[in-house]
Amino acid sequence: MTIAMSRRALLGAATLLATPAIARAQAAPRTLRVGNQRGGLRSLLEVSGLARDLPYRIEWSEFPAAQPLLEALNANAVDLGSMGDLNFFSVYSSGAPIKAIAATRSDGASQNIVVRGDSPIRSVADLRGKRIAAARGGWTHYSLLAILHKAGIPFSDVRFAWLLPAEAALAFRTGEVDAWSVWEPYTSLEVLNFNARVLADARGLTPSASVLAVHNDALTQRREQLLDFVRRNARGWAWAQGNRDEYARFTAQIIRQPVPVIQRAYEVSQTRAVPIDDALVREFQTAVDQAQAWGVVPQRVTVAEAVDQSFSRDLGA
Incomplete structure (x- = not known):
């Protein structure tokens, strides 16, 4: 015998079946997948x-x-991560579905050209004809070109060796390259442990900023968690200034480097959270336009x- 159920009864049964699952989903904290550099x-x-x-839970x-x-x-594969401004804009320019929602700024002295302690190179002008190591497409690629440009040195007058930090450090210490365009804490490691000298830095030449970037899906689906994370990140940098x-x-201890190296790096960098306001957007635009003209951003x-910018407004910036 077939038993017919009313529409109301069917809806009621479906609600009873779904309620435990809905309750569990509402009770469980959302997960924020965060990419971390060591x-x-x-x-x-x-x-x-x-x-x-x-x-919420951080994965x-x-x-x-x-x-x-x-x-x-x-x-x-992740919702959120932090990286240098030009690294972000380079990938964004290729069509990646990502946006920057917060920023930190370091002192331009944290981006350097270093030479060995016994090097005859004494000024940026002495880099003509020399081989310089740098990582392509980011902070120190741009800051190297900006330093050369300021000194009036055509880029064709130097030889670039595009190397990641581990390879560049070996090439630098063994003399395979004459100079290294690098950032903290690598600069402090070379200065304190390997007798390197800072030849020039990027003060006034680059925004020296990093951004918190998110995938567009996270932007629409996890805004509450993202805003909380941005707030904690800003408070963390404020804490770091005093501690x-x-x-x-x-x-x-985490990255297995000598404490004095990291102390010097943090003292030089002076990293702090800053709002993504109209002034920073204009500064970024100037730097990105120049970086694109020089081939750093494709x-x-x-x-x-x-x-x-709404995250900065929500933080009261």
């Missing part, structure tokens, strides 16, 4: 105590550098379309 976001939040009492993924992190972000030695000791970028 000694980066994770160490800052943990040492400052801001990784405690989260209203950390570790990356050795910005480029593989950006590849994971582009593929929607630099503790932060340095914690990070040095395509032109309209910075205002690559960033979401």
Whole structure:
């Protein structure tokens, strides 16, 4: 015998069946997938105590550098990550579905050209005809060109060796390259442990900024968690300004570097959270336009379309 159920009864049964699943989903904290570079976001939040009492779960993924992190972000394998401004804009310009929602700024002295202590090179002008190591497509690619440009040296007058830090450090110490365009804490390691000299830095030549970048899906689906993370990140950098030695000791243990190296790097960098406001957007646009003209960024970028300024407004910036 067939038993017919009313529409109301069917809806009621479906609601009863669905209720436990809905309740579990609402009760369970959402997960935020965060890409971390060693000694980066994770160490800052943990040492400052801001990784405690989260209203959501963080699923950390570790990356050795910005480029593989950006590849994971582009593929929607992570929701969020931090990287240098030009690394971000380079990948964004290729059509990646990502946006920058927050920023930090370091002193331009954290981007350097270094030479060995016994090098005869004494000025940027002495770099003519010399071989310089740098990582292609990011901060120190741009800052190297900016330093050369300021000194009136045509780029064709030097030889570039495009090397990642581990390869560049070996080439630099063994004399295979004459100079190295590098950033902190690598500069401090070379200065304190290998008697290198800072030849020039990028003060006044680059925004010296990093961004928190998110996949567009996370932007629409996890805004509440992202806003909380941005707030904690800003508070973490404020904490670091007043607790630099503790932060340095914690990070040095994680990345297995001498504490004095990290202390010097943090003192030079003076990293702090800054809003993505109209002034920073204009500064980014100037730098990105120049970077695109020099071939550091492959395509032109309209910075205002690559960033979401609403997070800065929500933070009261």
